[in-house]
Every structure is written in C-alpha cells, then in structure tokens.
Amino acid sequence: MSGFTAFALRRAVSAVLTLLALSVIIYVVFYATPGNVAQITCGPRCSPEQVHQVAQQLRLDDPLYLRYWHFLQGIVAGHDYSTGTSVEHCPAPCLGLSYQSDQQVTRIILDKLPVSLSLVVGAMVLWLLLGVGTGVLSAWRRGRFTERALTGITLAGVATPVFVIGLVLMIVVCGQLELLPFPEYVPFADDPEQWMWGLLLPWVTLALGEAAYFARLTRASMLETLAEDHIRTFRAYGVGERSIVGRHALRGALAPIIALNANDFGSAVGGAVLVESLFGLPGIGQELVHAVTVIDLPVVVGMVLVIGFFVVLANAVADVLYAVADRRVVLA
C-alpha cells in the first residue's frame, strides 16, 4: 500500500500549497484593491488623522509583498503590536487585530468557532443520514410511487433557499405551534441537553436542503451503477434485488458521494452563515456578516482564511477517502 501512502502525502502537500495560494489571492484581493485602503478600512466617517493612523498601522507605505510576508510571519510566529502606549503580544497563529475592537482576530475566531462547528457537524450527520437514506430508498423503489413522491419532495428541498426553509420553520414550529423554543446557543460543556435543543432547528434547517441535494445525487449515482454490466451479472446469477441495490449499487455510488460531500462542504459553510444570521447564533458566519458590513478587513481576511482552511482540509480528507473507496484512482 506504499502507493497509497505516497498518494496521501502528495495530497497533503498539495493542500498546503493550495492554502498558501489561497492566502496570497485573498491578501492581494483585499489589500490591493483600488481606492484608499485606509479610508475603506477606517470607514467613510473617519477624519484624515484617523485615516493616516490606520495607514501607518497597516504599513501601507511598505510594498504589498512585504506586508503579505509580515502577515505570514504573524501566522507562523506571532506578532507584537504597539497600541499607542503598551505592547500587545499576539501569539501564533496571529491573524492581526480588528480595526473595530482592537481584539485579536484569532481570539475572535476561536470564540465563535465552537458555535459554527456544532452547527455544521451536527447538520452534516443529519443530512448524510437523511440524504443517502432517501436516495437509496428511491433507487430501490425505482419506478414506483415511493420514488416519484421522494423525487418530488427532494426537488422541492433543492429549490428552496435555506433561509426560506429557516424562516418558515421558525415561524411555524417556534411561533405558531410552539413545539420548540426559539433557537439559541448554549455551550455543550454547560448543558448538553440545552445545547441540543437549542441547535435542533438550525440543524434541521441547514440539513434539509443539503439532504435533498444528496438524495438526488445518491439516487442518480445508484441508478447509473444499476445500469452497469456487473449488475446484470448478479441478476443473471439469481442475486436478490435487496443485495443488488444495498450492496453492489450502493458500493458503486459511494465514491462520488464522498467526493461530493467535500465539494459541498464549502456550500454548507455558506448555508451556515445564513442559518446563523437567521437564528442569531453567535458563530463565525454572523461575525463575518458583521465584519463585512462595517468593513473590518483583518477580521474578514482572517475568517475567510480559516473557513478556506476547513474547506481545503475537507477536500483533502475526502480525496483520500475517495481513494480508499475507489483504489483504481491510486493505481491509475
């Protein structure tokens, strides 16, 4: 299996390179935009003195590559910032200071991360179970009423934007029927039960659309596998439908599902931003929307990088899993 180890290693290296390139692109895009960066970052109501101060803080006199280099240094080794009188140490990985609150971006992110992770990971478990299950069911019952009904439902799920699902669920479940309290975030460590109840609706909201998407994917992928020659072989040998669908077709459909789950992770993160904003969960997404509205560049850049890190990580893990699921990829 040495070929496999080499593959995993190559994939890891390429993930690191991708991340590095991503950081360059993001840095250049955000700090080399036309217009006065200092003015943009400081905001439209800043006085010229404040703008000047920001420009100095940003080292705007330095060339861009040097500033990027400092930024990288901060991530690897940490930074010391002089905030007028005192010197604040920002330990590695340092992503800079917020212009709005002078807080360390890394600390802001670490504060918000548990909320977002709770949301995304919980929802992911839900949508994978729900989506793949529905997809398998409709592939098994293909041509019958069950399949048509499920196809219709999943189509509706795909067609509804996540915030519409969330709005409707919140109004109906929490407002009208009062089945659940309005969602709120309680740290898991404080009260696991409250944590779960508080996140239940956000999970469902985020998971429904994704589940519909995965159900469609699973169904399509399984139907395609079912049309392949080797399925005919097992039919011709008297193997039952249950084993053909549950064993052979699902196994064939697994690799694309894994690969797509990674690709979709990025879109799920986008959905999480909407869910957090909608339900007022204090996660990274909500903070990002806030930072964007007030144009707090260091926070925006830091968060985009951290989210990019997770997405690249998810892609790399999925590629390796994909290779495990379909070893011909490695051998090819």
Add this chain to the structure above:
Amino acid sequence: MSLVHVTDLTVGFGDLRAVDGLSFRLEQGAALALVGESGSGKSTVASALLGLHRGTGARVGGSVEVAGVDVQRASDDELRRLRGAKAAMVFQDPLSSLDPYYAIGDQIAEVYRVHTRVSRRAARARAVEVLDRVGIPDAVRRSRSRPHEFSGGMRQRALIAMALACEPRLLIADEPTTALDVTVQAQILDLLHTLRQETGMGLLLVTHDVGVAAGSVDDVLVMRHGRAVERGPVAAVLGAPGQAYTRELLAAVPRVDAPRTPSPAPGEVVLEAKGLRREFGRGKRAFAAVDDVSLTVRRGETLGVVGESGSGKTTLGRMLVGLLEPTAGEVRHDGHARVGVDPAVQMVFQDPVSSLNPRRSVGESIADPLRARGERDEKRIRGRVRELLERVGLEGAHYDRYPHEFSGGQRQRVGIARALAADPRVIVCDEPVSALDVTTQAQVVALLGELQRELGLALVFVAHDLAVVRQVSDRVAVMRHGRIVEQGPADEVYDSPRDPYTRQLLAAVPALDPRIAARRRAERREVAVT
C-alpha cells in the same frame, strides 16, 4: 427431456423485433452455437433463456423452457433459483461484468450462497476451489484480488469459475472471447471444452465468429434478423452450407491459410521508419510502447503489422503518420526526414463512430483536406467530394448527411474517402475492419485493395486479426512488446514462421474446419505440456 426447449420465441423492443419466431432444442450435455452478425438477435436469445428481459419493457412471446423451468411463467423466486444454479451465464466483457469494488472470491461466494445455505467460510472455500479449477494459479491469494488486478484472460476464467460454482446443467456463453487476444481466446475455448467434458454440462455458445463456433460445439444455428437461417451439425453446416446466406457468411470469413495473389512488383520506397522508439510516462512509470522498430513501405505494396493488444502496433501507426512524435529514431518520407503530419500520409481509423465528427456532415469532413490545401472554389470542392463518395461506393448526394445516418461499414468508407481527398501516397489503416461484421469487413478490405491497385497506394495495415492481415498483405511484420519479432513476405511468415511467438499466434487462430480445430487443440495441449 431437453435441457433447453425454445418454441416460437419472439422478443421485441419498441418497434424493433430482435427475435422473430425462433425455435430450437438443446439436449442434456450437448453444445449448440448461435452464430450471427450484429443485429441478428443472438444475444437477445441468450438473455431470454434466463428471463433477463423481465421488467425491462421488452415484449417476450412464445415459450422458453430451461432445465425444466418454464421461464415465461415462473415466479420471480423460481426464476432466481434457475439463474446461476441450473443455468449460468458468461458474458463478453469480463472486466465490466464483475463488480470492481469487491474481491473476486467474495463475488463468487456471494453467488454461491444465494443458491446454497452454507456458511460464509464454506462459500469462500468453494470460490477458491472453482478458481483453482479454472486454472487460476495460487487461487487462495488471488481470490482476494479485485477484478482490475487480473489480466483479461484471468478475469474471463474468474467469470467462468463463478458460473461453475453451483454446478449448473447449462452454461450460456455470450461472446466469451470477443474481448480477448487470440492466444488467450484459444486458452479460454480450450478451458470451456475441458470443463464440458469433465462435468457433462450443456453449452450454448453465442458468437459472431464462425471459427470460434467450429471448434467448440456439436451443432450450430445460423441466425439473421432474429430468425434461424440454417441449423445442423457443425461439420455439415460449415462444410456444405445449404443456404445462400450461410455461404455468403463463410465466403467472407478471411482464411489464415489461404495464400494471397501477389501485387504487381512494388515500386520505390515511399515511407521508411528507422529505429523508432516511443516512451510513455515519466520516471519510474516510463515504458517503451515501441522500441527500435525499422521498416520500409514501397509504392503499391501492403505491409501488414500484426500483434496482440499492448504490442505497440497502434503507437507505431500513429508515429508513421506523424500524430505522435517518436522519442527516438525517425520517419523518412520520400527520402526526407519528416516532422509532424503530412497530408501525403493519411490514416483510416479503427472506430467508425469516433473517427467522424458527429456534428459535421460527411461531405464537410471529406472536404477538410481540400480546404486545408487552400481550395476555395465551392463548386470544385463539392464536385471532388462527390467523386470520392462515389469512388468508395456511396452516393454523391450523401454530401449533406450526418454520420449517424450511416452504418459502420459506410462510415468506414467515408473515412477512406476523407483519406483519399488528400491525394495520399501512403495510407496507414489502424484496425480498419475490426469493428465491422464479417461480410462488411470483406467489402471494405476489397475496396482498399481496389484503390491500391488503381492509385498505386502504399498501405500499412495494422490489425490483430491474423487472417485479415494475411488476406491483404504482401509483407508482414509481427509485433510483440513494442518490437518486431519477425518480418518478411506474408506467405513465408505464415507458412514457415521462424519466431516461436509467431508459431504460438498461428496455432491459436480458430479454424473453420472442426477436424482441423480438434487437431490444433491437441497441438496446443502438447505445446502446453512440453
């Protein structure tokens, strides 16, 4: 009671009647071949025997009885108990016919457990047993491999092992050797023969290749358009065919033992390859597909290049026309070293589907070399294309038709017309007839011969089929592992081969005469023993 009893079988898909009133019987332990060209309905019959059309929307009429089961009326459960246990099927493409994700031993064990209530462990043991039986070395270890880790021949053996697992009374083999090289084909056919002798099971062989049928069965049924044309003992049908179609079919089959009427004395050398080498891949994965190949082609002669898959013959052909650059060595054209393509050296491709752009009319494709040469006069272009279309046996009015409106043989003619449009001196034909039915094959080969005589073309005929190559070639080069192992006048190479590999190849070619087939089988067995 007969093992198989088919009465008045009809199978229809939509408007198409694939099988139309077919009846036949197969007795216990006997062997019958269904022989026919594509579209004759032979494979449909094979599927109907196991009731595989059930639930696919096909209309099936008549009655089919296999091993005492009425396939038409049996319940789903009864049908399942028939499939694999009493009648097992071996398919054409062994790679796609096995699940790529599971070990071969597990797949056989799964099938075995469907029909016998034994433990997983016992089923695995049975899988190893049958794999060993079909001649897979080190069966215990190999049973844990996945299909892609097997070679083509080994995969077909594994599929046969799966068929044997439940000791069926009938084995249905649907083109079992079509995807295989000729030497491997011989091994698989010998294996089927041996198994039949040892187990006494009946065999229904579906094939397009009369030669494959000749050496493997007792009776033959020739099919065309879903109907039986002729049936009887194999020696009688092939030796003295009673029907015109059968005679036509047999006449079209190229013979490996028939000498060719030699071409008029070849002219000057038009194409020359010197020390050609082509590598693929980099670093550790690099390998040479073609290694140190030198050859010459003269005006008016045909050089046959024959080899099995992976021998490098296609790569060589592409280098000769300039589609691939050699890693080392050179191609000389009229005495000059050549780089890149040259319209004077054209190619006819293997696949009649992918060799024509489906979105352009055939006339436009044929006109390409004219336009590329700078011809702007639409009238002259049309005129020349018409002429070419008529020359290759199509109608001039076909200019505006699209490739999908043509049959495989017609498309191959279009490909030839396109090659001719460039006024070439050399045409490299890369497996030009391997995708065609045998009667079409004969027509295309005849057309190439005519054109050659008429235009004094030099042809390089690359193919895997030894008989076709003998039929068309003045000189022959035999390739293996990227090298030419033997090169010389065709009759010399075929009648007194010097290289052991050439001898092995020739011994593997199926013979049309059942007696010769039996003798060759005995010879092969001897070669294997010594």
Add this chain to the structure above:
Amino acid sequence: MSEALVATEVPGAAVPGASGARQFWRRLRAQRAAMVAAVVVALLVLVALAAPLLTALEGQDPTTYHPSLIDSARGGVPIGSFGGVSGDHWLGVEPQTGRDLFARLVYGARVSLGVALAATAVQVFLGVVVGVAAALGNRWVDQLLSRVTDIIVAMPLMIMALALLAIVPGSFPRPVLVALIIGFVAWGTIGKIARAQTLTLKELDYVAAARLSGWGTLRIARRELLPGLAAPVITYAALMVPANIGIEASLSFLGVGVRPPTPSWGQMLTSADVWYQAAPQYLLLPAAALFVTVLALTVLGDGVRTALDPRAASRLRIGTGRRQESKADLSEAGNLDGDEPKVHEPETAREGTA
C-alpha cells in the same frame, strides 16, 4: 425559455449540427415536467421584461414611499386588511415604507433573473476559456491553470462573495457587482468540466483526422472541439442558473447583495419574519416567487440534461475508464502521463447557496 439557453450558450461555439438540435428539441419536448417548467420560466422572463409595463398598468412604481398607507403608531404595519391590499396596490404595500409590493415583486424578478443569467454567462465564459486552455496547453500551462481552478473550486463561494462585496466602493452598480462576483468566484466546476471534456475530445479520432488534413490548432479547436463542448457545458450552465438565483437571494437576504431601493426577493425577506402576522404576504410572496423560479429552472435544467445525451454527461463523471479498458491498445494510446480527469458531473449545480 430560449432566453435562458441563448444566454448560456458557449461563447464562440458553433451551433450543434441541425440533426443534433432537432434531436435535442424532440427529447426535451418528450418530457412533460420539463415543458411545464419551460412555460413557467418563459412566463417569469416575460414578467421580468414587461415589469415597467405591468407596474404602469397598476399605476405604481417600486420605489415610491407611501407613508399614508402604513400605521406608524403600530411600528409601520400596513393599514387595511391583508397588508393593505386595494385596487391601487394589488398585493398590498411593504411594511414600514409603504412601497408597492406588486411593483417590487415584478422588478425583483428582473434583478433575480438578470443577475443569475449574467453570472452564469461570466462563469461559462471564464470556465470554458480556462478549461480549454488548460487542456490544449503544454504541461506547465495545464498545471498552472488546473491548480488555479482547484483553488477556485476550494473557495467557499458564499464566503468569498460576502467578503468581496465588502471592499468594493458603494458607487458601483450593485446588481452588476453581485453578478460579476458570483461569476468570478464560481467558474471552477465549469472549468473542470471543460478541461476534462476537451481532453476526451482531443483524443478522438476525428480530431486526429482533422490534424492529418493539415488544419492548424486554432481551426481544430473552433471546428472540432468547441461544438463538442457545448453539450456538457450547456447542461451544467442550465443548472447554474437556479443556483445563482439562490446565491443572489442569499446575499441580498444578508444585506450585502442588492441593496434598497433596488428590489430583490432575498432582500425583501430580510425583515419578513417580523411582519408575518400583520402582513403575511410580505413573507409568502417573495418566498413563493423564489421557490417557483428555482424549482422551474431546476426541472428545466434536468430536462435539458436528459435531452442532451445523458450518456455524454455520465462519461464525464469520475474517469475510472471502466469501459475504455477493454478497447484494444488503450495502454499505448498515450495520455498516460496526465492524471485521469476526475470530474464530478453534479446532480445540481451548487457552489455555495443553500
């Protein structure tokens, strides 16, 4: 409906052969659901195009405030039953501002469809150019462009769009900006599809035959490759349109996309949950409009995919080459040094919406 297809046509691509187009229409017409969806989409496009006419009929416009129609004492609830429905305001007025809801809804269709189509056009253009260049370029060009594509695919679209919207000066026309940003951030998948398809096409015999005819690379790319690219690219683009509608709505919902006074369905929903009891149609109408539009476009996209040779689409999926291997001499056919194209033909085009 042809609107959607024309807008997503590959730039510079020749129209597929007459027979191909006829076949496409026949296969599309055979699908009832797709045809219903096509009618719905056509209606929506009509509404969007005729928005000024429709509002003129009603006698309103989307931006005028009507303070007299809202009850400022009750926090801005529209006066009258059903959120202020009347002969003058067919669907009532917006809470707090009193702007005409019907007018905002039909103008919202303009924004929604316009932004989505423009974004799709940008995605298709960038994806096809980069993908084809990567496939036809030498090893280094391919490496570079493929890595760039990978990075684009890896970037979470919603996040990037959100962040980018922050730094562009407010003077830039917002809908154009949103379309451009969605286009520039989400062309990766089309790029991958275009590259894989070009690599496949490049190896086809008819391309080799064209080379032997003596044609140059450019002519071959235009005549032989681009038409073959049209099918998979249109297929994917047809599914990108509804996805882009969702993204625009999401961004506007978050308050960073299309900004007032320009109306947008997503933006209307931003504060709808506050008003759902007093003016339920303020929540329901934009939500329903979004749902119907995305649904119809998705069903139509599915239909287009089915009509455009489903086999070709499935060949793009994860090149394990199961079938090809049986073809004789594949091992020598070259292309061993490149990694196999690993492309996922997505069930629904989605890069960042929900």
